[in-house]
Structure formats: C-alpha cells, structure tokens
Amino acid sequence: MKPPLSEQIPLLDFFLPGLAPVLSSVWPLLTSAPSIGRLLCICGLLLLIGKYASEYLGKLLETYFTSTIEVSYYNEAYDMLISWVRSQPFARSAHTSLATVDLKSSKSGNANKKPLHYSPWNGRFYFRHKHRLFVFKHHRSHGAFGHTREEASISYFGRNPSVLRELLDECRLHYLGLVKNKTCVFEHQAEEWKPSKSRSKRDISTVVLNKELKNMLLDDASEFLNPATQTWYSTRGIHHQRGYIFYGPPGTGKSSFAFSIAGHFDLDIYVLNIPTLNNHTLKTLFTELPRHCVVLLEDVDAVGLKRTVSSNKDVGQSISPPQTPAAKTVSLSTLLNVLDGIGSPEGRLLIMTTNHIENLDPALIRPGRADQKIEFPLADEDIINQIFFFIYDPQLTNTGGDESENGVHQNEEEKVDCKLPKLAQEFAAKVPKLEFSPAEIMSHLLANKRSPLNAIAGVDTWVKKIREERMKFARTNSWTLGDNDGL
Ligand SMILES: Nc1ncnc2c1ncn2[C@@H]1O[C@H](COP(=O)(O)OP(=O)(O)OP(=O)(O)O)[C@@H](O)[C@H]1O
Numbered sequence: 001m002k003p004p005l006s007e008q009i010p011l012l013d014f015f016l017p018g019l020a021p022v023l024s025s026v027w028p029l030l031t032s033a034p035s036i037g038r039l040l041c042i043c044g045l046l047l048l049i050g051k052y053a054s055e056y057l058g059k060l061l062e063t064y065f066t067s068t069i070e071v072s073y074y075n076e077a078y079d080m081l082i083s084w085v086r087s088q089p090f091a092r093s094a095h096t097s098l099a100t101v102d103l104k105s106s107k108s109g110n111a112n113k114k115p116l117h118y119s120p121w122n123g124r125f126y127f128r129h130k131h132r133l134f135v136f137k138h139h140r141s142h143g144a145f146g147h148t149r150e151e152a153s154i155s156y157f158g159r160n161p162s163v164l165r166e167l168l169d170e171c172r173l174h175y176l177g178l179v180k181n182k183t184c185v186f187e188h189q190a191e192e193w194k195p196s197k198s199r200s201k202r203d204i205s206t207v208v209l210n211k212e213l214k215n216m217l218l219d220d221a222s223e224f225l226n227p228a229t230q231t232w233y234s235t236r237g238i239h240h241q242r243g244y245i246f247y248g249p250p251g252t253g254k255s256s257f258a259f260s261i262a263g264h265f266d267l268d269i270y271v272l273n274i275p276t277l278n279n280h281t282l283k284t285l286f287t288e289l290p291r292h293c294v295v296l297l298e299d300v301d302a303v304g305l306k307r308t309v310s311s312n313k314d315v316g317q318s319i320s321p322p323q324t325p326a327a328k329t330v331s332l333s334t335l336l337n338v339l340d341g342i343g344s345p346e347g348r349l350l351i352m353t354t355n356h357i358e359n360l361d362p363a364l365i366r367p368g369r370a371d372q373k374i375e376f377p378l379a380d381e382d383i384i385n386q387i388f389f390f391i392y393d394p395q396l397t398n399t400g401g402d403e404s405e406n407g408v409h410q411n412e413e414e415k416v417d418c419k420l421p422k423l424a425q426e427f428a429a430k431v432p433k434l435e436f437s438p439a440e441i442m443s444h445l446l447a448n449k450r451s452p453l454n455a456i457a458g459v460d461t462w463v464k465k466i467r468e469e470r471m472k473f474a475r476t477n478s479w480t481l482g483d484n485d486g487l
Pocket residue numbers: 206207208209248249250251252253254255256257353354355376437438439440442
C-alpha cells in the first residue's frame with residue numbers, strides 16, 4: 001500500500017528545502033476545507049511552490065551552470081568593477097540603486113556641483129554584454145562583530161572562467177583610463193588598505209627645491225626602482241627597500257614633493273596615519289603593501305615615539321612614557337621592526353616627514369630606515385626667486401586650464417615675459433631671507449596672481465602682517481620658538 005501523501009511531505013524537503021513545514025501546516029486545510037476554500041488553498045500553494053521552485057532552480061543554475069568572480073570591498077578590483085558598472089546602460093535602468101555624491105568631479109555652479117553617481121544595489125542585475133548574459137550582484141553583508149561591508153560579484157551563464165576574466169580586464173582598463181595622470185592615494189580602514197582618492201599628478205618641477213638636491217633624489221629613487229637593482233639586492237640577500245626622511249618647518253613642500261615623486265614614477269601612494277593605529281594593525285598594513293609603491297608616514301614626530309635610556313640600561317626595549325593617548329598605540333620597537341621590512345613586500349619607497357628631526361630617535365632615522373635625509377628649508381633668495389617665476393611664468397599662465405576657465409588673465413600693461421627676471425630680483429630683495437616658508441610666500445603671490453607689481457608693492461605690509469600673526473598665535477611648542485617643543 002502507498003503511504004498517504006502527507007507522509008511524503010518530508011521528502012519534498014530534499015528537493016525544495018524549507019517547503020515541508022509550510023506544506024505540513026496547510027495540509028489539513030487542503031483535505032478538509034469546503035471546495036472553494038480548498039481551491040484558494042491550492043492556488044496559494046501552487047504560487048508558493050512556484051516561487052520556491054524558481055528560487056531553488058535559479059540557485060541550482062547558478063551553482064552548476066554559471067561562473068562567478070567575487071571582488072573584495074578592500075581590493076582595488078572592487079573600484080574597477082563598480083566604476084565600469086556605473087558606466088553601463090543597465091546601471092542607469094536598475095530599479096534599485098545606491099546613490100553617492102561624486103566629490104571628485106564636482107565643479108562650481110549648481111549644474112555641476114556635487115554630481116550624483118548611481119550603482120545598481122541590493123539585488124541581482126541581469127545584463128547582456130558582447131552577446132553574453134551576465135549577472136551583477138551588489139549588496140551589504142553583515143560580518144563578524146556587527147561589521148557590515150559591501151560585496152559585489154559578477155557571474156555569467158557558462159563555465160568558461162576566461163569570459164569573466166576578460167570582462168574584469170575590461171573593467172581594469174576602464175579604471176586605468178579614469179586614473180590616468182593621477183596618483184592613487186590609499187588610506188587604511190581598520191586593517192585594510194582602501195583606495196581613497198586619486199589626485200592629479202604633481203609635476204616635479206612645480207615643487208621648488210634646490211636643483212642639485214632634487215636631481216640627486218630623483219636619481220636615487222630611479223636607481224632603486226630599476227628592475228636590475230632588485231635583482232642586485234636579492235642576489236646579495238638584502239631586503240629591497242629604501243627610505244627617505246624629509247624634514248623642515250611646516251609649509252616647505254615635504255608632502256608636495258612626496259606626492260610628486262609618486263607621480264613621477266607612476267606609483268601609488270599609501271598614507272599611514274600612525275596615531276590611529278596599534279602595533280598589530282601597523283604590522284598587518286605593512287604586510288599588505290604592494291611590491292612597488294610609496295609609503296608616506298607624515299609627521300612622524302607627532303606620535304611622540306622616542307626611546308629613552310631606562311634604569312636597567314636596556315636601550316633597545318625602553319620607550320618613553322607616551323605623551324598623548326595616541327602614542328600608546330604604536331610602540332617604537334614595532335615601528336622600527338616594520339621599517340626593517342620584516343614581513344613586508346620588497347620594493348617599497350618609504351617617505352617620512354617631520355617638522356622636528358631633532359626629536360626623533362636616532363634608530364628611526366639611521367641608514368637602512370632613512371637612507372636620505374633631505375632638509376626642506378625656509379625660503380632663501382634662490383627659492384624666493386624660483387617661486388616668483390613659478391607663479392608668474394607666462395607659459396604656465398597661458399596653458400593653465402583652470403586659469404582661463406576662471407577668466408584670470410594677465411593684465412596687458414603687466415606683460416611680464418621679459419621683465420620677469422628683474423621683477424623676481426626686486427621681489428626677492430624685499431622679502432627677508434630664511435624667515436618665511438614657500439607656502440607663506442606663495443599665499444602672498446597667489447593673492448596677487450594677476451599682478452606681480454602689486455605683489456612687490458605689498459611685500460612690506462605682508463611681512464608685517466605675518467610677523468604680527470606669529471606673535472599672536474605663538475605657541476610654546478612652535479618650531480619657531482626653539483627646540484623645547486614639549487614632545
Ligand atoms: N617648496 C615648495 N614648492 C612648491 N610649493 C610649495 C613648496 N612648499 C610649500 N608649497 C605649497 O604650500 C602648500 C603646503 O605644502 P606642503 O604640505 O607640501 O608642506 P609641508 O612641508 O609638507 O608642510 P607640513 O610640515 O605642515 O606638513 C602646498 O600647497 C604647496 O603647494
């Protein structure tokens with residue numbers, strides 16, 4: 001004798017998981033309800049089974065008949081995929097989208113200010129590309145410890161993985177087109193690197209610095225990044241890495257030069273904000289660096305890392321009491337180990353910047369960790385001259401897109417092409433030497449960018465104003481007041 005149908009319900013669970021409990025609860029209704037009620041129950045049940053079956057079959061199809069590539073939110077592949085998806089027609093017609101303000105391409109004027117970007121969100125999005133059917137999935141998932149993260153994947157109906165790889169390569173090329181002539185900046189979120197922005201490459205010539213020093217540093221970096229050098233290092237068992245420290249007062253061009261070096265060698269720049277890290281995160285982030293990149297460790301003095309001789313004379317282990325809450329997080333010994341390259345990939349160029357090299361522990365700036373120590377001084381006559389040329393260079397003025405967009409152009413009477421050297425000399429003669437940073441001088445010149453004559457005429461007033469401001473805002477730990485800065 002055949003078992004009654006109700007006894008076979010659990011079998012359904014095998015094919016359509018989760019359906020059995022629903023069926024068990026409606027089964028008495030199906031068998032005992034009057035005919036119209038029974039009909040309604042059967043219709044509802046059929047709809048339910050249809051929904052379950054389609055979802056189940058969809059999953060089966062995806063598992064056995066499609067190929068999928070998942071991309072991690074923390075990897076640049078995620079940005080490649082998302083930026084490509086945004087440019088596709090199916091993204092514009094998606095019924096559910098995630099809207100984000102694209103601050104990078106924001107321009108002035110209400111029409112272009114804070115433009116919105118839409119990417120398909122929270123679901124599966126089917127689209128055809130090059131005569132193939134693909135599915136893009138994008139949603140937020142809940143991970144451990146209540147963390148949420150965005151997840152994205154791309155699938156296609158077929159089992160040949162090269163199809164998806166070709167598509168991702170297309171995304172990669174699209175992304176490279178977007179970041180062409182830009183320096184990609186990576187910052188850390190928890191223990192992961194994440195591309196945060198891309199900045200237009202800053203040409204080396206736009207940073208005013210002693211020419212010999214600049215050339216020496218460029219040659220040094222170029223030699224280091226040469227593939228033959230890497231082989232040279234590895235045959236001798238030396239870790240292939242190089243470090244520079246840029247030191248000098250604020251506003252002398254240290255960060256600008258670090259960015260222009262990255263741009264010059266077409267490298268990405270990884271910016272570390274030490275006060276937000278702890279020992280474990282610092283180590284993890286260093287192990288996750290790519291092979292060739294610039295690592296920028298700004299204001300390395302600000303964390304108050306300084307070894308002192310302890311009573312037991314174990315210089316290597318003792319660290320001064322932390323001066324700020326942030327200093328508790330990264331210990332000097334960990335920072336030193338990390339800079340030695342333990343566990344980090346080869347080929348990284350480390351640039352540390354500081355306003356207070358005199359406060360740094362000698363171990364932090366010894367060769368091997370800081371191979372070149374470059375001073376960025378306050379402006380001397382040569383630097384003042386160069387800045388003046390840089391601001392009023394007629395060639396830059398004529399080619400500068402932004403300038404013409406803003407309607408900024410040189411006054412006819414002040415065409416300075418041939419008079420520039422004389423005007424620069426005049427300006428340099430009026431500015432006190434080694435008292436102002438390039439940033440301060442630039443700020444004055446930019447305020448008079450249409451008129452070098454006004455800039456020269458206004459020097460005395462400007463000097464007086466800056467001096468008064470310094471008196472007013474002087475702090476006991478200012479670099480201008482001496483060496484006891486409280487660190
Ligand atoms: N030597 C320079 N050449 C060209 N521009 C400079 C120079 N120094 C400063 N500037 C300009 O001044 C601004 C500040 O420069 P930057 O941030 O590079 O200085 P910094 O030395 O890193 O300062 P801080 O020590 O405060 O971080 C930038 O806009 C930069 O363009």
